[in-house]
Amino acid sequence: MASVSIRNRTERTSISKTLKSYFLVSNMLNLLIQSVINGLLMGCVYALAAMGLALIYGVMNIINFAHGEFIMLSMYLVFVLNQLFNIDPAFSPLLTIPIFFIFGMIVYYGLINRVITGPPLSQIAVTVGLLILLRNTMLAVFKAEPKGVPFTIFAGTLQLNGYVITMSRLLSAIISIFSLIILHLFLTKTYLGTTLRAVADDMETASLMGVNVKKMYALAFGLGSSLIGLAGSLIMTFQQVNPLTGILYGLLAWCIVAMAGLGGVSGVLLSGLILGVSESIGLTFWDPRAREIILYLIFILILWFKPTGLFARR
Amino acid sequence: MRILGKNMLTLLILSIVFILLPVLLQFNNYYLFLATTITFLAVIVSSWNLIGGFAGQLDLAAGAYIGLGAYTTGTLLIRFNVTPWLGMIAGGLAASTIAFLIGYPTFRFGLREVWYALSSAALVPILRTLFLLWEDVGGPAERYLPYYSWSFYHLRFSTYTVYFYILSAFFILILFINIFIKRLKIGYYLLAIRENEEAAEMLGIDTRRYKLYALILYSYIVGMIGGLYACITGYIHPSHFDFWLSIQVAVLGIVGGLGSVAGPPLITFVLGGVAEYLRSTLGAYIEGLHLIFYGIILMLIILFEPKGVSALIEKIAYRYGRRYRRF
Numbered sequence: 001m002a003s004v005s006i007r008n009r010t011e012r013t014s015i016s017k018t019l020k021s022y023f024l025v026s027n028m029l030n031l032l033i034q035s036v037i038n039g040l041l042m043g044c045v046y047a048l049a050a051m052g053l054a055l056i057y058g059v060m061n062i063i064n065f066a067h068g069e070f071i072m073l074s075m076y077l078v079f080v081l082n083q084l085f086n087i088d089p090a091f092s093p094l095l096t097i098p099i100f101f102i103f104g105m106i107v108y109y110g111l112i113n114r115v116i117t118g119p120p121l122s123q124i125a126v127t128v129g130l131l132i133l134l135r136n137t138m139l140a141v142f143k144a145e146p147k148g149v150p151f152t153i154f155a156g157t158l159q160l161n162g163y164v165i166t167m168s169r170l171l172s173a174i175i176s177i178f179s180l181i182i183l184h185l186f187l188t189k190t191y192l193g194t195t196l197r198a199v200a201d202d203m204e205t206a207s208l209m210g211v212n213v214k215k216m217y218a219l220a221f222g223l224g225s226s227l228i229g230l231a232g233s234l235i236m237t238f239q240q241v242n243p244l245t246g247i248l249y250g251l252l253a254w255c256i257v258a259m260a261g262l263g264g265v266s267g268v269l270l271s272g273l274i275l276g277v278s279e280s281i282g283l284t285f286w287d288p289r290a291r292e293i294i295l296y297l298i299f300i301l302i303l304w305f306k307p308t309g310l311f312a313r314r
Numbered sequence: 315m316r317i318l319g320k321n322m323l324t325l326l327i328l329s330i331v332f333i334l335l336p337v338l339l340q341f342n343n344y345y346l347f348l349a350t351t352i353t354f355l356a357v358i359v360s361s362w363n364l365i366g367g368f369a370g371q372l373d374l375a376a377g378a379y380i381g382l383g384a385y386t387t388g389t390l391l392i393r394f395n396v397t398p399w400l401g402m403i404a405g406g407l408a409a410s411t412i413a414f415l416i417g418y419p420t421f422r423f424g425l426r427e428v429w430y431a432l433s434s435a436a437l438v439p440i441l442r443t444l445f446l447l448w449e450d451v452g453g454p455a456e457r458y459l460p461y462y463s464w465s466f467y468h469l470r471f472s473t474y475t476v477y478f479y480i481l482s483a484f485f486i487l488i489l490f491i492n493i494f495i496k497r498l499k500i501g502y503y504l505l506a507i508r509e510n511e512e513a514a515e516m517l518g519i520d521t522r523r524y525k526l527y528a529l530i531l532y533s534y535i536v537g538m539i540g541g542l543y544a545c546i547t548g549y550i551h552p553s554h555f556d557f558w559l560s561i562q563v564a565v566l567g568i569v570g571g572l573g574s575v576a577g578p579p580l581i582t583f584v585l586g587g588v589a590e591y592l593r594s595t596l597g598a599y600i601e602g603l604h605l606i607f608y609g610i611i612l613m614l615i616i617l618f619e620p621k622g623v624s625a626l627i628e629k630i631a632y633r634y635g636r637r638y639r640r641f
Contacts, residue, residue, distance in 0.1 A: 063428050111613065118620035120427065121372060125568040125616045128561055132609035139602030243602075247557065251439070254432050292443045296436035303429050304419040 034163050035284040036277055041165070043276025044173035047269045048180060049231040049249060050256035052224035054268050057257060059200040059220035062112060063120070065127040068250020069134040070225060074100060074232025075241035076138055082149045089152045089236045090171075096229035104225025108218050116217070131246070139243040148240035172234040177269070179230060184265040196220060200262075248292075255299040261309015270311060321493050325486060332482040336475045346474040350546070352586035353481040354539065356579045358559075359566045360488045361535040366564060367573040368501060369528045370508030371427055375416070375434035376563040378441050379409035379533045381555035383540020388550035389451050391459055391468065398469040402541035409537025410530045412437070417529045421522045423515055435560065442555035456549040469545040477546050481539075485579070488535060492575045504528055505573060569615050571624025581623050585611070 053067045077096055081087045087095070111130065115123050154168035187193035198206040199216045207213045235249075252275070259271035275295065282294035302310070339345040358376050365373045383405030390396040390404060416437060420430040445452030462470040471477065495501040503524045506514040515521050544550050566585065570578030588611070592604035619626045 063431070111617070114617050115620055119572070121366070121370070121568050121572060122616050122620040122622070124372060124431070125565050126613055128565050129609045129613035129616065132561070132612065133606055136602035136605035136609065140600045140606065143601065247439075251432075251436060255436075258429065258432065287447060289447060290443060292439045293447075296433075296440045299436055300416070300419075300433050303425075303433055307420075307422065307425050307429060 030162065031284055032281070035280040037163060037165060038169070039277035039280030040273055041169040041173040041276070042280060043273035044176040044180075044269070045169075045231065045234055045272075046252060046256060046276050047272025048176040048227065048234065050253040050260075050272060051180060051183065051265065051268050052227035052231070053253045054257045054260060054262075055220055055227070056224040058262050059196060060112075060116070060217050062116065063124050063127065065124060065250070066130040066134060067228070067253055068246040068248065069131050070100075070228045071232050071235070071249045071253075072138065072241060072243070072246035073103075073134055074229045075236050075239075075245065076142065076147070077229075078233045078236040079147045079149060079241060089149050089233050090154055092236075093230045093233045096233050097226045100229030101222045101226040104222040105218055107225070108221040112221065113214070113217075135243055135246055142243070144243060146240040146242040149236055152237045154237045166238060168238040172237055175234060176231075179227070180265050180269055183227070187265065192219070251292075252295060255295055258299055259302050259310055261312025263309065263311045267309070267311030271309075325489060328489075329482070329486050332486070333479075336478060341473070341475065343474060346478055348587075348590055350474045350478045350481060352583055352590075353478060353485055354543065354546075355562070355566070355586055356582040357481060357484045357488055357539055358536055358563050359570070359578045359582045360485065360492060360575075361532045362563050362567045363492060363570075363573070363575070363578050364495065364504075365525075365528045365532045366567045367571075367578070368495065368504035368508065369525050370504075370572070371421075371525060371529070372431035372564060373434050373529070373532070374431055374557075374560045374564055375413070375437045375533075376536055377554075377556040377558070377560040378434075378437040379413065379536040380540035380543055380559065381438075381441055381445070381552075382409045382412060383537035384544035384547075384550050384554045385445060385451065386537075387541030388457065388459055388544040392457060397467050398541055398545050402538045405541035406534040406537035409533045409540065412441075413529050413533035414526065417526050418522075421525045421529075423511070423521055435557070438555050438557045438560055442552045445555070446552045452550070452552055454552070456551045458549045459545065461548070469542070470548070474546075477542070480542060484535075484539065484542075489575065489579070491531070496573075496575060500524060500527065508573070565612055569612060569622050571622030574622070574624035577622060577624030577627070 049071055052070075053064065056062065056064055056067075074096055077099065078089050078092045081092050081095060082089060107130070111126050112123070115126050152168060154171050156167040158165040158167055158170065187197060195206070195211055196216055196219065198209070199211060199213055199220075203213055206216075256268060256271050256275055259275065260267035275298065278298060279291060279294055283291060286294070335349060336346060339349065358380075362373060362376060365371050383402065386405035386408045387398050387401030390401040391398055396404075416433055417430070420433050446454055459470070460468060462468050463472045464470070495504075503514070503519050506517070506519060507521050507524060511521055540554070543554070547554075566582050567578045569585075570581040585608070589604060589608050592607050596603040596607070615623065619629075
């Protein structure tokens, strides 16, 4: 009897052990799936945030270091619109997109147009000057406190088979993909988009064909900035903004552009998704503070092994 | 010495000015602190000139090298009681090793400059986070260097005068290096790489190797200065990896004029003083206001003269020279 009970006990413990490990594995698996879902949703928004940079860099070949600060500016704009006029972040793109289009035009004609023929390093110096200006203006106006929008109609969560999906992220991802598709159609199907791509491919030949290159540059800068205006509103539905947000998003966008290479919209979307997923997995399984390390390790590895980008056209 | 020629006199006068400066400032601690920080910046900007001005590679990792030098020196002193004089050398080695690891893949021929700029910029936040997570050496709390009011072995002094003299010696040294390299073969190689990399490669210059030489020299000096910085501040903390410093150094180098020996340090002394004046007057009222003006001044200089202040000085000298000739 005694031996039987002992055997039973050992069996029971072994069963419970296997059960435990099974639960552990399934738990890990659940965590993995959950973080992949989160990463995919974030990746779409990241891709939208980087698309403006990819457009400006691809068409004008200019290195806009103030890109992250533009994103930060649009997030603050959404916050101000919400506080002053009680406009929900979900609807603020209707205002931020035109405002940022005009803002991009002003920056282009005021600053970039004057240095576009100059040495590349002085172009960088101008955009870095803009970075310092924007970041510290925001610091002076809003102080170094994070600001967030108290309520959006995007709030709430969706339970799907045990996995939690945040509504704001889901809707933002859907809107991002939708606008990227529209951008893709614009670039491939319309006359203006084709002209823009011609300038990106070969500026001199395009100007010989009668394209007004300066106008196309202005259009690209305005379009890129208005994409930032949209991305800022979407990010604002689930995140807060502080004056340091700019550098994080700027380097993130550069990472995506490096990964995508100079290709089409789909390359930017795919590399945004890859970065979003790897960031989210790293956050879950390693350390939440290690976010930058994961992103920039990927960035340096890509430069090391495939410097033209994963999805480059040429 | 033949290379130095007439520059020798200028350097001599400059070093006499540096030696007399603390006396002229009447050993006022605030002014000496100001002179120390500005000279600190000028040393980094002048050595940035090697990679940025001569080789034309936008390096944004100055903050990372400073932090690495500070952590190496500080950790060696705290853990093993190694004198910072040796620790600075080790710090320089650590900085150059990391610089080599970043430079080797990104200096490949045919890769655009922007990727080196971005990977070096990324180095600063990576290392800061790494040292924040690495609790044995860094961690979120400050680690203090042993305190002595006056110790040559520990490089701790209760006045800024000594630090100012050490940094001035570094500054004169880096000016020497700048002048030498500009006149040596490697200087011409680097300028050729900056102007046209394809043509330089076609003429048989190993562009990657010479860019790496410039990078290693630059990062070594900045790493050493980082070790000194740890001794000046008296503690080591992940905030020593300062992205703002990287940007400031690169921008001052560009605004000063690429490849000019005198321009970048000159503009550093002027703008450094202006920034501090603005900070003490405007920064007291509204946080960040002085940096707004700093950004505006920077953009105006570049819009006015895209080739930097050294070109502006040359232009003015040329114009006045012609007028004098006419009279």
